[in-house]
Structure formats: C-alpha cells, structure tokens
Amino acid sequence: MSITLKRVLREPLLHFLVLGAGLFVAYGMVQKPASGPNEIVVTSGDIEHLAAGFTRVWQRPPTPQEMAGLVKDRVREEVYYREALALGLDKDDTVIRRRLRQKMEFIADDIVAQAEPTDAELTAYLQAYPESFRIEPQITFRQVFLNPEIHGKSLARDAGRLLAKLAQSGDKEDAHKLGDPSFLQNDFVALTSSEVARQFGTTFADKLSVLSPGQWHGPIESAYGMHLVLISERTESRLPALAEVHDAVRLEWGNTRRLQSNEEFYQKLLQHYTVTVEGLESMDPKTLLVANRQQ
Amino acid sequence: MAHRNPITSLTTAALLSAVPLLLSGQALAQYVPLGDQQSLAEVYHGKAYSPYAQRSFPSRVFWGDTHLHTALSMDAGLFGARLGLDDAYRFARGEEVMASSGQPAKLGRPLDWLVIADHSDGMGFITDLAAGKPGIIAFEQGKRWYEGLQQGGEASADAALDLIGTFSQGKIDPKMMAEYSPGGKTYASIWEKVVDAAERYNDPGRFTTLIGFEWTSLVKGNNLHRNVIFRDGADKAGRIVPYTTQAPIGSTDPLDLYAWLENYEKSTGGSALALAHNGNLSNGIMFPVDAQYTGKKIDANYVRLRAKWEPMYEITQIKGDGEAHPFLSPDDAFADYETWDVGNLDLSEVKTQGMLQYEYAREALKNGLLLEQRLGANPYKFGLVGSTDSHTALAAVEEENFFGKATNAEPKPDRMSHPFAENENGAYRGDMLVASGYTGLWAEENTREAIYDAMARKEVYATTGPRMIVRFFGGWDYTPADLNSRQPAFRGYEKGVPMGGDLKAVKGKQAPTFMVYALRDPIGANLDRIQIVKGWLDKDGKTHEKVYDVAWSAGREPDAEGKLPPVGNTVDVKNANWTNTIGASELGTVWTDPDFDPEQSAFYYARVLEIPTPRWVVYDAFRFGVSIPEEAETTHQERAYTSPIWYTPEA
Numbered sequence: 029m030s031i032t033l034k035r036v037l038r039e040p041l042l043h044f045l046v047l048g049a050g051l052f053v054a055y056g057m058v059q060k061p062a063s064g065p066n067e068i069v070v071t072s073g074d075i076e077h078l079a080a081g082f083t084r085v086w087q088r089p090p091t092p093q094e095m096a097g098l099v100k101d102r103v104r105e106e107v108y109y110r111e112a113l114a115l116g117l118d119k120d121d122t123v124i125r126r127r128l129r130q131k132m133e134f135i136a137d138d139i140v141a142q143a144e145p146t147d148a149e150l151t152a153y154l155q156a157y158p159e160s161f162r163i164e165p166q167i168t169f170r171q172v173f174l175n176p177e178i179h180g181k182s183l184a185r186d187a188g189r190l191l192a193k194l195a196q197s198g199d200k201e202d203a204h205k206l207g208d209p210s211f212l213q214n215d216f217v218a219l220t221s222s223e224v225a226r227q228f229g230t231t232f233a234d235k236l237s238v239l240s241p242g243q244w245h246g247p248i249e250s251a252y253g254m255h256l257v258l259i260s261e262r263t264e265s266r267l268p269a270l271a272e273v274h275d276a277v278r279l280e281w282g283n284t285r286r287l288q289s290n291e292e293f294y295q296k297l298l299q300h301y302t303v304t305v306e307g308l309e310s311m312d313p314k315t316l317l318v319a320n321r322q323q
Numbered sequence: 324m325a326h327r328n329p330i331t332s333l334t335t336a337a338l339l340s341a342v343p344l345l346l347s348g349q350a351l352a353q354y355v356p357l358g359d360q361q362s363l364a365e366v367y368h369g370k371a372y373s374p375y376a377q378r379s380f381p382s383r384v385f386w387g388d389t390h391l392h393t394a395l396s397m398d399a400g401l402f403g404a405r406l407g408l409d410d411a412y413r414f415a416r417g418e419e420v421m422a423s424s425g426q427p428a429k430l431g432r433p434l435d436w437l438v439i440a441d442h443s444d445g446m447g448f449i450t451d452l453a454a455g456k457p458g459i460i461a462f463e464q465g466k467r468w469y470e471g472l473q474q475g476g477e478a479s480a481d482a483a484l485d486l487i488g489t490f491s492q493g494k495i496d497p498k499m500m501a502e503y504s505p506g507g508k509t510y511a512s513i514w515e516k517v518v519d520a521a522e523r524y525n526d527p528g529r530f531t532t533l534i535g536f537e538w539t540s541l542v543k544g545n546n547l548h549r550n551v552i553f554r555d556g557a558d559k560a561g562r563i564v565p566y567t568t569q570a571p572i573g574s575t576d577p578l579d580l581y582a583w584l585e586n587y588e589k590s591t592g593g594s595a596l597a598l599a600h601n602g603n604l605s606n607g608i609m610f611p612v613d614a615q616y617t618g619k620k621i622d623a624n625y626v627r628l629r630a631k632w633e634p635m636y637e638i639t640q641i642k643g644d645g646e647a648h649p650f651l652s653p654d655d656a657f658a659d660y661e662t663w664d665v666g667n668l669d670l671s672e673v674k675t676q677g678m679l680q681y682e683y684a685r686e687a688l689k690n691g692l693l694l695e696q697r698l699g700a701n702p703y704k705f706g707l708v709g710s711t712d713s714h715t716a717l718a719a720v721e722e723e724n725f726f727g728k729a730t731n732a733e734p735k736p737d738r739m740s741h742p743f744a745e746n747e748n749g750a751y752r753g754d755m756l757v758a759s760g761y762t763g764l765w766a767e768e769n770t771r772e773a774i775y776d777a778m779a780r781k782e783v784y785a786t787t788g789p790r791m792i793v794r795f796f797g798g799w800d801y802t803p804a805d806l807n808s809r810q811p812a813f814r815g816y817e818k819g820v821p822m823g824g825d826l827k828a829v830k831g832k833q834a835p836t837f838m839v840y841a842l843r844d845p846i847g848a849n850l851d852r853i854q855i856v857k858g859w860l861d862k863d864g865k866t867h868e869k870v871y872d873v874a875w876s877a878g879r880e881p882d883a884e885g886k887l888p889p890v891g892n893t894v895d896v897k898n899a900n901w902t903n904t905i906g907a908s909e910l911g912t913v914w915t916d917p918d919f920d921p922e923q924s925a926f927y928y929a930r931v932l933e934i935p936t937p938r939w940v941v942y943d944a945f946r947f948g949v950s951i952p953e954e955a956e957t958t959h960q961e962r963a964y965t966s967p968i969w970y971t972p973e974a
Contacts, residue, residue: 085563086583099569126400134516140450209807211792211840211909225433229845252908273789279523283409296481315731 030252068097070104078102136293137286145281153281160280161273164220167236171214172207174254183254187247191256194244201265212252221265237262272312284304366494378730381765381782384792385774387719388415388435389762390537390550390600390637390710393514394423396441400712402729404715408520411439416530417462421727422717424733431721431846432790434761438772441517443536444573462496462777479527486941502613518561527770536565538597540575541617544671546604549580549597550637554775559593575582581628585892596779600637600712602687603645606667607678610687610703612694619899622703626694629702635778636705638684638785638964639760641720641728642751646964647685647931650676654958655933656872657854659756662958665749666828669780673748688967689866692924695971696860706781706823706966707928708766708787709760716804719760722786722961723767723899725758725939732756735949739940739955754955758939759787763963765821784965789844795822797931797968799829801836801913811911820929823966824941828973832953836921840911840929849906851876851890851960859925870930873914876907892935894958899937899945906934923973928967932960 078098082090091099118124154161156315172190179186190206215292216224225233229251239245239259246256270277386637388496394404394409406414414420416540437918521532532712533552553560566583571795574580584595586901609618615621638645643663652658666673680686684707691703711718717735719726725734732738732753739754741824763784764777777783784793798819800872805814815838820826826835845852851870859870872887891905911961917929936960946953 073863082572087563087586094571101571122399123401130394130400151347206413209933211811211842211911214809225673227845250843276526281525286409 055093070102074102075099132293132297133290138211141242145278147270150274150277150281153284154270154273154277157280158267160267161276163266163268163272164222165219165264165265166218167224167259168217168219168258168263169215169236170257171212171216171258172246173208173210173212173214173252174256175208177252178208183247187254187256191244191246194256194258207256210252217241218261228255298308325448337535337557338745342771359746364448364774367454377655380812380814380821381767381773381777383766383769384763384790385435385769385777385924386432386529386761386763386765386790387434387438387531387774388711388713389438389535389552389598389635389708389778390440390640390712391415391437391718392441392537392712392714393439393716395517396714397444398442399716399729402657402714408439408517409603409754411523411716412437412520412530412532414716415525416526420717422713422733423730425734426734427802428717428719428724428726429546430719431724431732433530433886434718435769436533437718438515438533438535438536438550438552439521440535440552441513442539444539444567444569444721457664462554477821481542516560517549518557522557527768529769530773531769531886533775534560538566538568538575538580540568540580540669540762542575542608544667544669545606545608545616546601546668547575547577547599547608547616548601549577549595549599549633551580551584551595551940552775552778554594554772554779555591556771557974559591560595560857562591563587566779574735578625578628581632584632587681592778594775596634597632598635598637598708599633600640600644600710601642601645601668602636602682603643603663604666604668605682605724606672606674608851610690612681612690621698621699623698626698626700626702630704633702634704634706634781635708635783635966636684636687637702637710638707639709639711639757639787641757641759642712643755643757643785645682645684646681646760647741650679652868652870655868657870657930657960657962660962661755661759663751663755665751665799665909670744670746670748670751684964685858685868686929688926689860689868692858692860692926693864693866695924696864701969704969706778707785708762708778708781708962709785710762711760720758720760722758722788722939723942724936725756728756734943734946736943736949738950739943739949752954753953754940754952755785759961761786761788761790763790763793781878781966782821784822784963786963787961789847789933789961789963791847791850791931791933791963792842792843792966793929793931793963794837794838794840795965795968796820797824797826797970798838799832799929801838803913806838806911808839810927811838814838820968822968824968826968826970828921828970834916835927836869836913836915837873837927837929837968838911839929839965841929843906844935848901848936848961849876849903849908850910851932851934852887853910853912854930854932855927856930857916857918857925857927858922860918861923865881869918874908874910874912875917876934878906892958894935894937894941896937896941897945899941901934901936918926924972925970926967928971929963929965931963931965933962935960 075095079095082094082098094187112118117141137185172194174183174187174190176183194206219227222231224236232255233249236257236259237246239257241259241262244256244258247254249255250259328874334745346862347566383836391411392399392404393407394400394583395407396404406420410420414428414430415434415437417430419427419429422428427952470483471485517535517536524530525532534555534557535550535552538549538551540549540833551565567897569574580597586595587593587595599609609623615625618623621657636645638678639661644661646660647655648662648664649659664674664679680690684705686703687703691701695701696702711720712728715726717726727733727738728743730906732741732743736959737753739752740751743751743753743756745751763786764774765782766773784795794815801814801818805811805818810812815821819836819838837855839853839855841850841853853873855873856868857871857873858866860866872881875887876890879888879890893904896900910931916925937954938959939953940955943949943956
C-alpha cells in the first residue's frame with residue numbers, strides 16, 4: 029500500500045466505519061442479547077462511555093460520587109427508554125423521525141466529508157467553475173464629497189469648478205478641505221470592488237470599475253451623494269491559479285461532492301421501495317425520484 | 324426633555340445647515356475649516372507623520388450575527404429546518420442557497436462573520452464511536468468498502484449501504500471488529516461537525532467563523548439562555564463538548580455555566596465568553612437584583628462571575644427588542660419598539676408589570692450601578708449586540724428579505740396571520756416577529772481573534788437590521804473641532820474611550836463630553852436623530868434615566884418643552900415603499916452632559932434612529948397580495964444601540 033493511499037485511508041474509511049459502527053454499537057448497547065427483557069446490565073463499556081462523556085465536558089474524570097450519579101441517571105434513562113419503546117411512543121413522533129432521518133444524512137455526508145481530492149480533481153473543478161474563484165479588482169482612490177442638498181441646482185456647476193481645480197493640482201490638494209463636510213473617509217487603499225459596493229453602493233462601485241486612473245472624474249453618485257474621484261491604482265480582476273485558491277476550491281469541491289453523494293445515497297435507498305401516493309393521481313411517481321435536496 | 328447646550332447647537336447647525344453655502348463662497352460664521360487654522364501636525368496627533376502608520380485602533384465595522392441555529396438544533400429540525408452548517412455559512416458569506424421551504428434565498432449583502440450557536444442539549448447524540456487502527460483495509464470487507472467509497476458516486480452509495488447492512492446484521496468480520504480497541508475510543512459527535520465546519524469556512528480577512536453553542540437554560544418556561552462564543556479553533560474548542568442543561572452533567576444554573584467556562588479556560592488555555600438574550604421572555608429572572616431564580620441571594624460571588632463571563636447582552640432579535648419598556652421608561656417616546664411582553668418563552672405564565680424591571684437592558688444597566696455600589700462589582704456591565712436567533716440556518720433579517728424565526732415562518736402568504744405561539748395566556752402573533760438584528764463591531768481586521776477581542780472589550784453595537792456606521796466616544800474635552808477634523812476617530816481614541824469603555828474621573832474636569840456620529844446604511848434609510856441615553860445612581864441609592872436628543876436632521880427645533888418634533892413619515896404601505904426625502908444621511912455632535920454629578924456613577928449609550936420605514940409585513944403584503952392584520956404595526960423606526968460608556972466616581 030502506498031504512502032498516499034495510507035494517508036487517504038487514515039481519514040476517510042475509518043471515520044466512516046467508525047460512524048457506521050458507532051450507530052450500531054450504540055444500538056447494541058441497548059439491545060444486549062445477554063440480558064433478558066427485564067434485565068438492565070450497565071456494562072464496563074457503558075461505564076467507560078459515561079465517564080468519557082463526562083471527561084469531555086469537564087476535562088477531568090468524574091469523582092466516584094459523580095460516577096454514581098451518571099450510572100443512576102443512565103439506568104433511569106434505560107428504564108424509560110424501554111418502556112417508551114414498548115408502548116410504541118417512538119412511532120409517529122416527529123422529533124424522533126426527523127432525528128433519525130438526520131442521522132442517515134450524516135452518514136451520507138461522512139462518506140465524502142473525509143475524501144481527500146487530488147490536485148488534478150481540484151484543477152478540473154477550478155476549470156469547470158472558474159468564475160466562482162475570480163480574484164476581485166482592487167482600487168486605491170481618493171474621493172471629494174459633494175452634498176446634493178447643499179448645492180441643489182448648482183451642483184453640476186460647482187462640481188465642474190471643483191473638478192477643474194483638482195485637475196490642476198492632481199493629488200496634492202487636501203480632499204477633506206475641498207468637499208462638503210462628511211464622516212466618509214477621503215482615502216481608500218486597495219479596496220476590493222465588493223467592499224466599495226458595500227460602503228458606497230453598487231452603482232458607485234460599477235462606475236469606479238471603468239474610470240481611468242490618474243485623473244479626477246465626476247461627479248459620480250453614491251448612496252450618500254455625489255463624489256469627485258481620483259483613482260491612483262487599480263488591479264484588474266483575474267482568474268487565479270490553483271495554488272492561490274487551493275483551500276477555497278477544496279471547500280467547494282467537497283461541498284459539491286457532499287450534495288451529490290447525499291442524493292445518490294437517497295436514490296439508492298429509494299430503489300428498495302415501491303412508493304404509491306394515494307389520492308394524488310396527477311402526481312407522476314417519477315417526480316418522487318427527483319432530487320428534493322437543495323443544491 | 325431634550326437638551327441642547329451651546330456646543331451642541333453650534334455643531335449641529337454647522338453640520339446640517341450652515342455648510343450649504345460654503346462651496347459657493349458665502350462662508351458662514353459657524354463653520355470654520357480646520358485645515359486653514361491648524362498645521363498638519365496639530366491635526367494628526369499620531370506618533371508618526373503618516374496618519375495610517377502605526378495606527379492601532381479599529382478602523383472598520385464588521386457585521387455579523389452571534390446567534391444562528393441550523394437543523395442541528397432539535398427545535399429547528401422540528402420546525403422543518405433542513406439546512407445545516409455548510410448552508411448557514413454559505414448563506415452568511417453571500418451565496419444563494421435553497422431555503423428549507425424550497426425557495427431560493429440570498430442576503431442583500433454578505434455578513435463578515437458568523438457564530439452558529441446550536442442548542443447544546445442534544446448536540447452530542449452520535450457519541451461514543453470506536454476508532455480503529457489503520458489496518459482495516461487488510462480485511463476483505465474493509466477493502467471492498469474502501470474502494471467503493473473512493474470511487475464516489477453510485478459505488479460509494481452502494482458501499483455505504485453494504486457497510487450499514489453488514490453492521491446491522493452482525494456480519495462484520497470479528498477480526499476486523501477487534502481492531503476497534505476500546506482504549507482507542509474517540510468521540511465523533513455533532514460537536515465535531517460543528518467545529519469542523521467552522522474551521523473549513525473560517526477565511527481570515529474575508530469571512531470569520533467563531534465556534535459557539537447555545538446553553539438553553541429554561542426554568543419553568545422562563546428564558547435564561549446564554550450563547551457561548553470561543554476565541555479558539557479546533558485545537559482548543561474541539562477538546563471539549565458543550566455544556567448542557569441536563570443533569571447530572573449539565574445544569575440550568577448560570578453559576579454552573581460560569582464554572583464550566585472557568586474550567587474550559589484553565590484546562591485548554593483558551594478563551595470563551597457568554598451572553599444572554601431574551602430577558603423579555605424570562606418573566607423577571609434574567610437580571611435579578613436581590614435573589615437568583617434558585618432563591619440564592621445575589622452576592623459578591625454572583626456579581627463578580629457574571630461581570631467576568633458575560634461582557635455582552637443580545638439586546639434585540641426576532642423574538643422582541645429588549646432595550647427598554649414603556650412601563651419602565653414612560654418619558655421615552657421610542658421605548659415601545661417591537662415589544663414582546665405577553666408572557667414567558669412558552670407562554671406558560673402571563674407577564675406582570677413587576678417582572679419588567681428584571682427583563683430589559685436599560686433597567687439592568689441601571690441596576691448594575693446599584694449592585695456595584697452594594698456588592699463591589701457590576702454584573703450588568705455589558706456591551707450591546709443584535710442577533711437573529713433564526714432557526715432556519717439563514718441569518719436573514721433585512722425587512723424586505725426576512726426569512727422568519729423558523730422554517731414554518733419562511734416567506735409565504737399567511738405567515739403574518741399565523742400565530743408564532745398561542746395559548747390561553749395570550750399569543751405572540753405571526754406579525755409580531757421582528758426582522759432584527761445584527762451586530763456591528765469595531766475591529767482592526769476580520770479574524771477570529773480580532774472579532775472576539777472586540778466583543779470582549781465591548782466595542783460592539785446592536786442594530787435592528789440596518790447597517791449604519793456609528794462611532795461613540797467619551798472623554799473630558801472633546802470639541803466640535805475634533806468632530807470636524809479629517810479623521811474624527813483619531814481624536815476619539817486619543818482623547819477618550821470608545822463604546823464599551825470606562826470613563827475615569829479626572830481632577831478639574833467639569834463634565835464628560837461625548838463625540839457621537841453616524842452614517843446611514845449606504846443602501847438604507849436616512850437618519851432621524853441621535854439620542855444619548857443616560858442612566859445614573861443618586862446618593863440615596865435610587866436609579867434614574869434620561870434620554871437626550873443630541874443631533875437631528877435639519878428643519879426642526881425642539882419645542883418649549885424641549886420636545887423635538889417627529890421627522891415625518893414617507894412610507895407608502897400600499898406600495899411597500901419609502902423615500903429618503905426626509906432625515907439626514909449623516910449626523911454627529913459633541914455633547915456635554917448638562918446634569919453631571921461627579922459623585923454619581925452613570926452610564927451613557929447612543930441610540931441612533933432611522934426615519935420611518937416599512938416593517939417586513941408590508942413587503943409580504945405587497946408581494947403576496949394579502950392584507951395586513953389590523954393589529955399589526957406597518958411602519959417603525961429602526962435603530963442602533965451602542966455599547967455604553969460607564970463613569971464611576973473615584974472611591
């Protein structure tokens with residue numbers, strides 16, 4: 029067995045086995061073949077389990093007194109559990125049904141959760157969905173704020189004058205002194221376009237993405253008012269190499285695989301059943317087979 | 324009630340009305356551009372010439388939710404939530420997901436960080452799973468399953484089924500079974516899934532996940548819930564499992580939760596904090612003054628521990644706003660906001676007026692001053708955050724994009740007319756659900772450590788959903804010039820403390836000054852006013868409160884009684900619309916407490932009100948073509964609550 033295989037094996041199979049086994053080991057603890065129907069045996073394994081659970085919460089083993097409390101509680105739970113099952117209280121209980129369904133889905137999730145993709149798989153994924161990983165443009169800019177309420181109809185004229193003044197002085201002028209008072213910052217360094225949109229609104233961000241750097245532009249409307257803008261630097265958006273976005277691609281790859289696997293798992297189980305829906309003749313049985321789980 | 328001192332009026336005037344003509348050359352007396360008078364060195368008091376170099380204060384607000392449930396929470400699942408951890412994170416960071424109700428959902432704007440806080444009770448249901456040794460593939464069964472799983476697709480589904488079937492029928496190879504050594508037991512649990520998902524989605528600088536859980540203490544239907552948030556990652560938070568309320572290991576007593584937190588920090592070297600929510604549904608036991616619900620007297624130990632472990636309080640969320648109650652604050656015209664005061668969480672007990680004083684944040688802040696005087700520590704010295712407490716895995720509380728409390732209240736025509744809870748004691752009507760809230764916090768960067776540290780130092784503020792930017796500083800000598808400087812925040816940090824801080828008495832100083840300013844949500848509504856809420860303890864041990872209007876949009880003046888006229892209302896209910904033709908996009912002022920007494924302990928927080936906008940029911944009615952129930956509120960003034968700044972007299 030190769031080293032790589034071992035590495036892969038370490039996580040995926042074991043975790044899955046462990047999960048599957050755990051379910052049935054847990055189940056087995058309740059239905060001990062050795063004990064009679066009215067006999068409750070708290071095994072050494074059970075005690076170990078209780079002690080370990082306590083230790084996990086409190087980071088120390090239980091004292092003898094606490095251990096006694098845990099065992100007493102366990103017996104009480106077991107009595108109620110068995111009586112409840114005997115009375116059929118587990119039937120048609122929404123909470124129990126949903127919980128069991130959830131457990132099955134966790135099993136399906138874990139089939140893939142552990143699988144480690146190869147770089148080839150990730151590259152293929154990146155090529156299939158390049159836009160999801162696009163690197164955003166970054167913009168360094170300065171803005172001078174103009175409050176439309178202040179300028180009213182003379183806004184265009186005032187903006188024009190100011191623009192002419194700024195065009196002469198370039199970036200030497202103190203932007204804060206020139207505009208109308210505002211708590212907005214004047215200078216922004218390497219802001220991504222989505223950050224620009226979040227601070228000024230999308231219209232403003234879209235405008236900024238097409239302005240030529242090195243000269244004053246405007247007025248440009250934002251959520252707050254009008255702005256004269258000087259872009260000093262802009263890096264364009266681009267598609268990354270795998271190395272730059274490896275973790276993100278891996279996350280997405282895993283998520284896609286999880287959703288697929290869940291669906292396949294369900295479809296597989298569904299094949300064991302004949303499903304009839306009474307009173308809904310209009311419903312094509314095939315629609316039951318269509319993925320209901322969200323993508 | 325409203326008070327304006329000369330400084331305030333000057334500033335407000337300068338900001339709101341005097342400036343207009345500045346650009347056209349007709350400078351008005353009130354507004355003096357600072358740059359003309361002061362050298363750059365005076366403007367920037369920093370250590371370096373460059374104002375950005377060596378800057379060590381938080382310069383950005385990061386938005387998030389401290390309280391979101393997924394299908395992992397039993398009650399969420401019961402309501403029909405299908406979305407899990409992955410979906411919750413993906414939605415919060417801005418992606419479109421399919422809601423449990425089968426409709427696509429996407430946030431208007433992504434959040435910067437998220438705490439998934441599923442209920443700890445029941446979180447560890449797949450516990451005690453034996454771990455094997457990596458020799459399993461040596462067995463025929465193991466090899467077969469392994470290969471199947473690796474192939475993916477149908478083959479892996481087959482393998483999974485085969486595996487389950489083999490286990491359930493007891494046909495597992497006994498030699499392979501022996502590989503599961505009891506001594507090597509590990510615990511795969513839901514908690515591990517929670518921790519693992521947080522680790523996978525944590526993307527420092529872009530999107531922060533904080534590991535957390537909700538400790539759901541409910542005593543006879545009275546809400547004592549706390550969320551626990553970790554600063555740590557899997558290496559520490561993954562070593563424990565969450566504290567529950569179920570005996571014998573867990574408990575419903577907050578003192579036991581504090582002991583657990585103490586133990587967590589001690590044994591792992593990590594950091595964690597707790598925060599409570601929904602005092603409004605606690606029927607008088609959330610903020611006790613004399614005795615805990617257990618009957619145990621509130622003593623020095625209780626106040627010390629609560630102060631230590633609970634640095635924040637969730638003041639607003641879907642199940643009601645918890646800042647103030649009109650019964651407790653009859654002089655506050657804005658106290659009755661999204662009030663839920665019918666009974667406790669499960670409506671098993673009706674609310675009485677006597678309970679209210681132990682339920683609302685403002686009253687708790689006041690009683691905290693009293694307890695500090697009595698017992699030496701202030702148990703209610705908390706910062707303020709807003710959260711969703713949504714049980715849909717969707718942190719969606721924008722009014723026009725509200726996905727409800729639980730899956731059964733996701734968008735659909737009858738959700739506002741269908742009661743959220745109802746019994747003989749009363750009802751929480753469907754239309755009463757509140758599309759609230761989020762937390763803004765001031766941090767240096769978007770990382771787990773920076774976000775957590777902002778929470779721990781209380782530099783946080785709550786909003787009922789909108790993302791207005793709010794700064795609030797307290798000191799002894801802020802001036803209007805500080806506010807009008809290029810970077811008011813520089814002055815804010817230099818000359819005083821930010822929200823959540825402590826104002827120390829300084830000899831020779833008359834009264835504290837507060838610099839407060841707010842920018843409206845860039846895609847939201849204009850601002851009506853900024854208020855400062857003051858609470859204090861007099862020499863007879865009685866608490867008081869007063870709400871000051873300190874900055875407001877132009878065109879209004881307080882009347883003879885000091886009452887500021889309403890800002891107006893542009894809401895068009897029929898068309899689910901409003902306009903920003905009233906209010907202001909920014910407000911700010913420097914305010915001096917006119918009633919300050921240096922002998923009295925006090926707190927101050929800012930409340931920023933938006934102009935009236937439609938509640939979510941209005942958007943529902945418009946989109947679904949249904950009518951709004953008569954008793955439903957249709958418009959409201961959304962708001963932000965900053966964490967307080969406390970003043971304590973010298974001992």
